[in-house]
Amino acid sequence: xxxxxxxxxxxxxxxxxxxxxxxxxxxxxxxxxxxxxxxxxxxxxxxxxxxxxxxxxxxxxxxxxxxxxxxxxxxxxxxxxxxxxxxxxxxxxxxxxxxxxxxxxxxxxxxxxxxxxxxxxxxxxxxxxxxxxxxxxxxxxxxxxxxxxxxxxxxxxxxxxxxxxxxxxxxxxxxxxxxxxxx
Numbered sequence: 001x002x003x004x005x006x007x008x009x010x011x012x013x014x015x016x017x018x019x020x021x022x023x024x025x026x027x028x029x030x031x032x033x034x035x036x037x038x039x040x041x042x043x044x045x046x047x048x049x050x051x052x053x054x055x056x057x058x059x060x061x062x063x064x065x066x067x068x069x070x071x072x073x074x075x076x077x078x079x080x081x082x083x084x085x086x087x088x089x090x091x092x093x094x095x096x097x098x099x100x101x102x103x104x105x106x107x108x109x110x111x112x113x114x115x116x117x118x119x120x121x122x123x124x125x126x127x128x129x130x131x132x133x134x135x136x137x138x139x140x141x142x143x144x145x146x147x148x149x150x151x152x153x154x155x156x157x158x159x160x161x162x163x164x165x166x167x168x169x170x171x172x173x174x175x176x177x178x179x180x181x182x183x
Contacts, residue, residue, distance in 0.1 A: 005081045007067040007103075007136065009074060013046045020161035025050035027163070027182055033057065034127040037120060039065040039134060047161075048132040059132070064116035067134035071103020096150035110140040110150065117141050121168035138164050145173035 013021065028051055036059040038048040048059045073081045073088060082089040091098035091106060099105035113133075120129055135158040143153050145166050158164075162179035 003077055005070050005073045005076050005078060007074065007134070008041070008069045010042050012042050017043065017047065017160065021047040021050050024161060024163070025054050028130060029054045031130075032128055033130050034124055035060065035129045036132070037062050037065065037129060038132040039067065039137070041066055041134070044132045044134065048130070051130060062116055062120075064112040065131065065133040065137060068106065068109045068136045069100065069104040071100035073100055074103065092154040094151055095153040106136070106140075106153070107150070109136060110144065110153075113137045113140045114144045117144075117166075121171075121173070125168075135160075138162075141166070142175060142178055145175050 024047065033051070033055055036048055036052050036055070036057050038044045038059045038061055040061045040063055044065070045059065045061070051057075052059045073085055076084065078089075085101070088098065088100055091100075095106045099107075117131070120131065123129075136153075138158050139153045139156045142148075142156055142164060143150065157179050159179055162181065164178050164180070165176040167174045167176055
């Protein structure tokens with residue numbers, strides 16, 4: 001799927017993804033995690049499952065943590081998206097203005113992802129919550145937490161299975177790690 005445009009496409013984890021999920025669970029199992037939240041998309045739910053089993057915690061699905069809806073670009077090869085939708089396919093250059101025909105604007109994703117994150121932080125003062133979501137969602141949350149301009153969204157790398165840690169103190173986010181391979 002790496003050469004395709006996909007956001008809302010509900011794919012299952014690959015064998016490599018399942019290995020990553022097991023490694024994430026092993027890395028986080030000793031952390032004092034009070035709750036686990038996940039996007040409704042299968043790949044996020046499957047990634048959260050090993051940690052949930054290890055901790056005996058039932059993951060809570062939050063719809064606003066779902067990945068971007070690329071609309072008519074969804075499922076196309078990247079080269080096809082560039083050929084058919086040359087303006088929209090430049091979303092990584094100017095994401096603040098990007099909107100996908102039949103899909104979602106990146107500004108809308110950022111608004112819902114930040115709203116969901118702030119609500120979760122408010123629900124767990126002084127506690128740790130594990131959130132399993134997607135690359136564009138994570139980038140939007142980090143850009144907001146750091147007060148970066150919206151068009152810098154894709155200057156942040158976010159690998160499959162990368163760990164990002166944001167600590168909320170007195171309602172303010174402090175970014176502790178971005179796209180870490182271990183804590």
